[in-house]
Amino acid sequence: MGAAAQCLLAACLPLRYALLPAPALLLCRLVKTLLMTAGLVPHDLAGDVIHGKYTAQVPGPNGAMPASPSQNGVCLLMLGARSSHPLGTFSPGLRKVGDYLEKMRASLEDGNKNGSNGFLCQTTFLSANERYTGSQLMMLCYFRSADDAHAFAHGPLHREAWAWWFDITKKYPHLSIRHELYDVPAGHWENVYVNSHPAGLAGMNALVRCNGGWTRPLFDASKMNLRTTMGRLGHTDGTDNEKYGPEPY
Numbered sequence: 214m215g216a217a218a219q220c221l222l223a224a225c226l227p228l229r230y231a232l233l234p235a236p237a238l239l240l241c242r243l244v245k246t247l248l249m250t251a252g253l254v255p256h257d258l259a260g261d262v263i264h265g266k267y268t269a270q271v272p273g274p275n276g277a278m279p280a281s282p283s284q285n286g287v288c289l290l291m292l293g294a295r296s297s298h299p300l301g302t303f304s305p306g307l308r309k310v311g312d313y314l315e316k317m318r319a320s321l322e323d324g325n326k327n328g329s330n331g332f333l334c335q336t337t338f339l340s341a342n343e344r345y346t347g348s349q350l351m352m353l354c355y356f357r358s359a360d361d362a363h364a365f366a367h368g369p370l371h372r373e374a375w376a377w378w379f380d381i382t383k384k385y386p387h388l389s390i391r392h393e394l395y396d397v398p399a400g401h402w403e404n405v406y407v408n409s410h411p412a413g414l415a416g417m418n419a420l421v422r423c424n425g426g427w428t429r430p431l432f433d434a435s436k437m438n439l440r441t442t443m444g445r446l447g448h449t450d451g452t453d454n455e456k457y458g459p460e461p462y
Contacts (some may be wrong), residue, residue, distance in 0.1 A: 286358060286398045289356075295388075320370050343350070358396070405445065
């Protein structure tokens, strides 16, 4: 689109004026980058970064503080959609798939306001390295249990989307969808984040009761049993890595 706009300017304006937008844009971005690097203006991408080493723990349904790491189970639902049509993202039917995914995401978020649907959070990204074109849209949804994921799958919105899919599979054979579901019991999952914004399970909306108030269930992973993978699984006291030498964090 930028190249097309530049061609249009070159066709309509004298060359010395038509060439001005590109260097002007580059100069603006360079100045902004230098100002952010010098700390004179806020960094656009660093505002929500939590510095240090931390881990996310799933609180109880009523916000109860976990008594041990990985005390509660978690369910991961991976949704994927791709088009194999020459038109790529403009192929027939693909926008409808995207619309249904967005509606389902919004439905899960809205239903989670009272915590009744067991939905924790979701993360969306593109799987762009498997093919040189036709990226796959991916959505990771975290639930408290597989029962919560199944309850949503049998809800009215997902059933509507499923009925639409069965109606168009022969008409749009270039569209593909998939899902993977992993029901992970307590004591069999862990996570750690270093200087990271809250992503993945760390971005969950579930809160935990702490000191008479409510806070996000993110904990310092540089101390006690949360220091190591086996500790965050709830299997050790966090000293199992001492034989390998001092830890960087």
